[in-house]
Amino acid sequence: MCLLEQINYQLILSDIYEEIANIDYEGNVANYIPQLAKVNPEKFGIHLCCLNEGNYAMGDSNEKFSIQSISKVLSLTLAFSMMGDKLWERVGVEPSGNPFNSLIQLETENGIPRNPLINSGALVISDILVSNLVNPKADYLSFIRKISGSDEIQYNTAVANSEKETGFRNTALINFMKSFGNIKNDPETVLDFYFHLCSIEMTCKELARTFLLFANHGTLTGTGECIVSRSQSKRVNAIMQTCGFYDEAGEFSFKVGLPGKSGVGGGIVAIHPDKYSIAVWSPKLNKKGNSTKGMKTLELLTTRTELSIF
Amino acid sequence: MCLLEQINYQLILSDIYEEIANIDYEGNVANYIPQLAKVNPEKFGIHLCCLNEGNYAMGDSNEKFSIQSISKVLSLTLAFSMMGDKLWERVGVEPSGNPFNSLIQLETENGIPRNPLINSGALVISDILVSNLVNPKADYLSFIRKISGSDEIQYNTAVANSEKETGFRNTALINFMKSFGNIKNDPETVLDFYFHLCSIEMTCKELARTFLLFANHGTLTGTGECIVSRSQSKRVNAIMQTCGFYDEAGEFSFKVGLPGKSGVGGGIVAIHPDKYSIAVWSPKLNKKGNSTKGMKTLELLTTRTELSIF
Amino acid sequence: MCLLEQINYQLILSDIYEEIANIDYEGNVANYIPQLAKVNPEKFGIHLCCLNEGNYAMGDSNEKFSIQSISKVLSLTLAFSMMGDKLWERVGVEPSGNPFNSLIQLETENGIPRNPLINSGALVISDILVSNLVNPKADYLSFIRKISGSDEIQYNTAVANSEKETGFRNTALINFMKSFGNIKNDPETVLDFYFHLCSIEMTCKELARTFLLFANHGTLTGTGECIVSRSQSKRVNAIMQTCGFYDEAGEFSFKVGLPGKSGVGGGIVAIHPDKYSIAVWSPKLNKKGNSTKGMKTLELLTTRTELSIF
Amino acid sequence: MCLLEQINYQLILSDIYEEIANIDYEGNVANYIPQLAKVNPEKFGIHLCCLNEGNYAMGDSNEKFSIQSISKVLSLTLAFSMMGDKLWERVGVEPSGNPFNSLIQLETENGIPRNPLINSGALVISDILVSNLVNPKADYLSFIRKISGSDEIQYNTAVANSEKETGFRNTALINFMKSFGNIKNDPETVLDFYFHLCSIEMTCKELARTFLLFANHGTLTGTGECIVSRSQSKRVNAIMQTCGFYDEAGEFSFKVGLPGKSGVGGGIVAIHPDKYSIAVWSPKLNKKGNSTKGMKTLELLTTRTELSIF
Missing domain, CATH: 3.40.710.10 (DD-peptidase/beta-lactamase superfamily)
Structure with missing residues (x-):
């Protein structure tokens, strides 16, 4: 009790x-x-x-199950701990309204996603982590193991690779934001990292x-x-x-x-x-x-x- | 303390x-x-x-100052106390995203406003109160006096009338929702009530x-x-x-x-x-x-x- | 032949x-x-x-049948003959894309309708004619009789009045444009004229x-x-x-x-x-x-x- | 004369x-x-x-100059000559309204572009040609040489490659349509073909x-x-x-x-x-x-x- x-x-x-x-x-x-x-x-x-x-x-x-988007809170937390409030220059904190606004909002708001928990925002957070971690995938896993207190936590590479094969919408989003200059790294690299986080x-x-x-x-x-x-x-x-x-x-x-x-x-x-x-x-x-x-x-x-x- | x-x-x-x-x-x-x-x-x-x-x-x-949109929480409260969860058939509970989505959202969501605290939603709440109160303006004022514990609270009629003269956007919203059948009373009557609430x-x-x-x-x-x-x-x-x-x-x-x-x-x-x-x-x-x-x-x-x- | x-x-x-x-x-x-x-x-x-x-x-x-929106070409013609190219300060000449863009376009383009043949544009044209004709309804009918070569052409008042009773969307549109300053006359007067043209x-x-x-x-x-x-x-x-x-x-x-x-x-x-x-x-x-x-x-x-x- | x-x-x-x-x-x-x-x-x-x-x-x-989007009329013509009216199952013929509707329209219209002369539509046409030509780039060039009557017409490979390096928006568009199933081939291949056409x-x-x-x-x-x-x-x-x-x-x-x-x-x-x-x-x-x-x-x-x- x-x-x-x-x-x-x-x-x-x-x-x-x-x-x-x-x-x-x-x-x-x-x-x-x-x-x-x-x-x-x-x-x-x-x-x-x-x-x-x-x-x-x-x-x-x-x-065990695939935590998928829940991972977005954890990657946000790591990026926030590293960057502080500078983070909010690249992603907002407002709710996104209904789903089909995501693209029009990126268009009207110059590629700045509404918040870090929608796909576009999580991709920007991933891009920030790729820029700031030495070995992004290994370092991120270490972080998760530390905060969970469990060394048994793993990526599921089969899931990550499978996402890549069908992830056309995420590819669209990241390239669209890249066209606004809000993605600094190679889109493929960021997507690979992002799909691993979700797996x-x-x-x-x-x-x-x-x-x-x-x-x-x-x-x-x-x-x-x-x-x-x-x-x-x-x-x-x-x-x-x-x-x-x-x-x-x-x-x-x-x-x-x-x-x-x-x-x-x-x-x-x-x-x-x-x-x-x-x-x-x-x-x-x-x-x-x-x-x-x-x-x-x-x-x-x-x-x-x-x-x-x- | x-x-x-x-x-x-x-x-x-x-x-x-x-x-x-x-x-x-x-x-x-x-x-x-x-x-x-x-x-x-x-x-x-x-x-x-x-x-x-x-x-x-x-x-x-x-x-004293004009409480304006703060009134929307109080009209929601009165309508919710009278209608219970049936209220949510006519208005949603989701955030609305950026401002210029309000009209497109009404269009794609058949005249159901996203929530009761944006103008369109507060107009629907006002329509519900006009339908359910015997003397809408007097009854609403009694309700406000009761919950505030103050008999000195008043509408400012000059403010309400002034709103009417420039309220073209609210007139647009209410007529748009009326075209979807989500306003039951005469738009003018509902607007008059609504502008009084805000005053x-x-x-x-x-x-x-x-x-x-x-x-x-x-x-x-x-x-x-x-x-x-x-x-x-x-x-x-x-x-x-x-x-x-x-x-x-x-x-x-x-x-x-x-x-x-x-x-x-x-x-x-x-x-x-x-x-x-x-x-x-x-x-x-x-x-x-x-x-x-x-x-x-x-x-x-x-x-x-x-x-x-x- | x-x-x-x-x-x-x-x-x-x-x-x-x-x-x-x-x-x-x-x-x-x-x-x-x-x-x-x-x-x-x-x-x-x-x-x-x-x-x-x-x-x-x-x-x-x-x-006889009701010409409805076909009238928009004729009201455009009369307004164009009176105003010349100054007309295009208040209405555009571009196609409007799909229907539910009309409101969002008015929002993003400051109340200037895309073209004079959609409802919003025809309402602006009606507003211009109300401003520029001495007896709008009578003068417009004279114009139509002249170009058709037929004195038997009439408004159908029953149709015009019926439109008014269900015209909530047009009321929404005209008030929305009025909020941007692109309607100069009283919305009711312009709507009455517009519904007559269509009848x-x-x-x-x-x-x-x-x-x-x-x-x-x-x-x-x-x-x-x-x-x-x-x-x-x-x-x-x-x-x-x-x-x-x-x-x-x-x-x-x-x-x-x-x-x-x-x-x-x-x-x-x-x-x-x-x-x-x-x-x-x-x-x-x-x-x-x-x-x-x-x-x-x-x-x-x-x-x-x-x-x-x- | x-x-x-x-x-x-x-x-x-x-x-x-x-x-x-x-x-x-x-x-x-x-x-x-x-x-x-x-x-x-x-x-x-x-x-x-x-x-x-x-x-x-x-x-x-x-x-000589780079014809860029003018090429879209010619690729449409070749695809139309090969597919006939079946073409219109995958792309529309309506104007697209203002530019930032392109993505929202793809969303609401299930990945079918409004017409073949906007980028999204030209990418679908390119996808169709990639599916139907034996050697897409060579065959297309032959077609252009035939209708122009000039054997001197060439792709500018430097231009095509340069487009690829900055073409994030086109990459976004094609992947977005792929997510709706309206692109049949590998996005990279279609983009390469598309950038050549424009060059x-x-x-x-x-x-x-x-x-x-x-x-x-x-x-x-x-x-x-x-x-x-x-x-x-x-x-x-x-x-x-x-x-x-x-x-x-x-x-x-x-x-x-x-x-x-x-x-x-x-x-x-x-x-x-x-x-x-x-x-x-x-x-x-x-x-x-x-x-x-x-x-x-x-x-x-x-x-x-x-x-x-x-």
């Missing part, structure tokens, strides 16, 4: 899990690359880490532990190392809150009320500052590309604990 | 006020109608209400007291009356967080980290759930239409208290 | 009429106002006027005779009066060519290859400079809002005569 | 040339690749070919002779070979008329009144069906990217001959 609030998280998660697990939610597993398409759609895992102590888990919480695999437990630093104002709970400042951590959370769920950021904010991020692999991670981080995994996605059971789990969690940031 | 956190708000506000008051920030007073243009640009007031006790004020905090005048003190209910999960601190449910209050806060500052919602979230709403009269109100509400007034607006000193005040407040929802 | 080219137009039109008349083309009569909805969908008339002599007709060519009724014969001046370089064939200069007539034709069929201007240019203009009443008029003008009427419209049989008639005409401007 | 109309073209061109040559028109030479930037901005040549006989020339009419160099004389077939209903004047059918030639002309000048197609149509096409190398070609073709070259471009002197020359030509298609 998480001592701070005397909430019985295990009981609440267990109830939610039972309630949701056997409902046949609509939705489809991401199928644009074979590696994601072959995942068992019925997988369902939850892991919640309280800041000071407890860990609570249900279902397939120790099984990282974690379990719910690893993912929840990795994001615990954002509930802890930027400091690792284990070692006490400060990854980003208190102010920077607040800002990363604010960006997750307003931009973390594509065209469903408002909906998530409205129903769940926590900063979070989803990925097309079916993972969702959310944090409650000063309290906990939670990762949910269920591969079936709703029409907006977010895990159906993941969204429902978090909605029930904040409703039943009567705790959200609002 | 607000007992809960042992923070000396008066000292902090006093420091911030001194620091900001005499800096000559750039910006212009809204001048599209004469009544707003003639306001003294140097006015600057702050009022903070803690949930359980203290009230802290600085400067022109007892002077309400409050002092910083009244405004902070009015919004205290959103820090208190929907319940009035004075009478204990529940205006909206705990869940509904959370949702109004979430909408303020993602949509409260036009094209600067992300920026406000990023720098301040509190749900809030601004108006072109120079007012900004923000709330920290379970802690306080705060209203700031300074008429000079930045390029995005938000009070320059108001934004700065709130940024310094959350930085110095080290308290935000993130 | 039109002596100039020794083409037997009567035979060609007769063949085309027979071929098309009994085919059950898909499409719907415009039904947004009752007066248009009650027209017999099977009506089909053709009238072709050669410049020097012959008149050739088939079917319901002497029955004019003509027969195919009258319509063909009215447009003959554009085949004759701006001069009336009967009286020899010069309505617009040779250069101005060329320009009106060029605008019809590039902008006359909403989102199907390219298609019409591609298949027919003549300058022309359509209306939702089912009329289409086209001209071949130095040769003829032709009006076709059939109320069933294709998905783009142009008369299905009208388009087919003109395509067959230019294919079989092997004469187009290209 | 061109016998048909007894117009003294040499005298008219000579007058126009004198009038324009020494005026210091504003404008800049295209400078995005070094090969174009180093062209002498003062170059100015004209060549007019009458259908039956005469050739009239002024200035630098025998100097072709011609003199004004060669260019005018090449386009004479479109004044002659698709048939080569020299050999009598039919390149495209009468109907196809009409359609290519119609597309030039509505789409040949980027965002200035309406302006060109309005002022000049002939089908034509421009390129950023400073060339413009136009044709008057049944009469003549004309090529003008002057490297200084106006803000829309069309040759300033070229536009003026053609405007004066149609004004003084009092002959346009309208």
Whole structure:
């Protein structure tokens, strides 16, 4: 039990899990690359880490899955820690509105993406990391291993290569931004790095532990190392809150009320500052590309604990 | 002193006020109608209400100003309390992206505005209130007086009428939505109601007291009356967080980290759930239409208290 | 027979009429106002006027119908004759791309419509005529009677009033442009004038005779009066060519290859400079809002005569 | 003298040339690749070919320049002759409206470009040719040599390669369309072919002779070979008329009144069906990217001959 609030998280998660697990939610597993398409759609895992102590888990919480876009928060964090507020010269912090604005916005805003959690913004962040890391892929993996506290985290090269073969839209985006001068390196190199970031695999437990630093104002709970400042951590959370769920950021904010991020692999991670981080995994996605059971789990969690940031 | 956190708000506000008051920030007073243009640009007031006790004020905090768009949160609240989730059939909860998308989004999304805090969404909310209130203007004013605890609150009819004379864009928006069937009443009637809502005048003190209910999960601190449910209050806060500052919602979230709403009269109100509400007034607006000193005040407040929802 | 080219137009039109008349083309009569909805969908008339002599007709060519948007070419012509090239300060001459760009284009281009044949452009032209005519409705009707050579031409007031009751989109457009300062008169007055222009009724014969001046370089064939200069007539034709069929201007240019203009009443008029003008009427419209049989008639005409401007 | 109309073209061109040559028109030479930037901005040549006989020339009419986008009409012609109307399943015939709609239109219209003369459309045409020609680059060059009647026409490989190095926007476009399935071949291969097409160099004389077939209903004047059918030639002309000048197609149509096409190398070609073709070259471009002197020359030509298609 998480001592701070005397909430019985295990009981609440267990109830939610039972309630949701056997409902046949609509939705489809991401199928644009074979590696994601072959995942068992019925997988369902939850892991919640309280800041000071407890860990609570249900279902397939120790099984690896592709974190995909969730990686964008972590690459943002590394770039922010290296560049500080200079970062915001190359990417904004505003929500992006509906999906088909992304290209017109790049056009009218001179190749500056709206925020670092949409594809265009994550590509700019990748470009910054390629410029600033000595061995981008190796250095980034070291960073992830450090903040997750797990040396077992790996890229899935098959997934990364598969993305490359079908990534025409990302190729379009990066070349479009290059035409505005907002990509400094060779587009192929940046794309290769970006696809590797997205191919990282974690379990719910690893993912929840990795994001615990954002509930802890930027400091690792284990070692006490400060990854980003208190102010920077607040800002990363604010960006997750307003931009973390594509065209469903408002909906998530409205129903769940926590900063979070989803990925097309079916993972969702959310944090409650000063309290906990939670990762949910269920591969079936709703029409907006977010895990159906993941969204429902978090909605029930904040409703039943009567705790959200609002 | 607000007992809960042992923070000396008066000292902090006093420091911030001194620091900001005499800096000559750039910006212009809204001048599209004469009544707003003639306001003294140097006015600057702050009022903070803690949930359980203290009230802290600085400067022109007892002077009336036009709350303008801040009224949209209150009309949303009244409509939400009457209609419940049926409301969301006629207006969304997603941020709107950059300003010139409003019309194209109405076009591609069949006249359903993105959220209730942009003009199109507030017009739909006004239409709903016109349909559901017996005497719309009188009933709405009664509602505002109840939640503010002040019988002195009034519409400024001169401001409302002046808006009508220059409100061609709002006339365009409402007729465009009417063409999609998402306005049920006569456009003129709804516009008249809408311009009256925006013409309400409050002092910083009244405004902070009015919004205290959103820090208190929907319940009035004075009478204990529940205006909206705990869940509904959370949702109004979430909408303020993602949509409260036009094209600067992300920026406000990023720098301040509190749900809030601004108006072109120079007012900004923000709330920290379970802690306080705060209203700031300074008429000079930045390029995005938000009070320059108001934004700065709130940024310094959350930085110095080290308290935000993130 | 039109002596100039020794083409037997009567035979060609007769063949085309027979071929098309009994085919059950898909499409719907415009039904947004009752007066248009009650027209017999099977009506089909053709009238072709050669410049020097012959008149050739088939079917319901002497029955009145609502010319609707075809009127926009005539109001443009009157405004152009009065204002000359100063006109182009308030409206452009470029095609408008796809329909839902009209509003975003007004936004990005400061309220200047792309061309005078889309609704926004025709509203600006109406505003110009309201400013410049002493008795706008009476003076405009006199102009139409002069160029058509027929005193029997009338507005249909019932149609005009009906348009007003459902014209929310046009109300939106005109108020939006007014907000940019590109409408000088009261929006209601301009709309009333605009809806009257569109309500004019003509027969195919009258319509063909009215447009003959554009085949004759701006001069009336009967009286020899010069309505617009040779250069101005060329320009009106060029605008019809590039902008006359909403989102199907390219298609019409591609298949027919003549300058022309359509209306939702089912009329289409086209001209071949130095040769003829032709009006076709059939109320069933294709998905783009142009008369299905009208388009087919003109395509067959230019294919079989092997004469187009290209 | 061109016998048909007894117009003294040499005298008219000579007058126009004198009038324009020494005026210091504003404008800049295209400078995005070094090969174009180093062209002498003062170059100015004209060549007019009458259908039956005469050739009239002024200035630098025998100097080679890069035809750039003018090539799009020729690649369209070859693809149209091979595919017939099946071509229109992959590209439209409507004008594209203002430039920044190109990407949003591809998004909303599923990767089908608006017409074959904008970059996206020309890339689809290039993809079709790559699929259908045995040796694309060699076969295309043979085609151009045949219709121009000149074996001296060459690609400029330095120009083509230079385009590749800066062609990020075209890379973006082709990958975006590939993501919709409207590009069948490898993007790199298609881009290489496309950049070669645009690098072709011609003199004004060669260019005018090449386009004479479109004044002659698709048939080569020299050999009598039919390149495209009468109907196809009409359609290519119609597309030039509505789409040949980027965002200035309406302006060109309005002022000049002939089908034509421009390129950023400073060339413009136009044709008057049944009469003549004309090529003008002057490297200084106006803000829309069309040759300033070229536009003026053609405007004066149609004004003084009092002959346009309208």
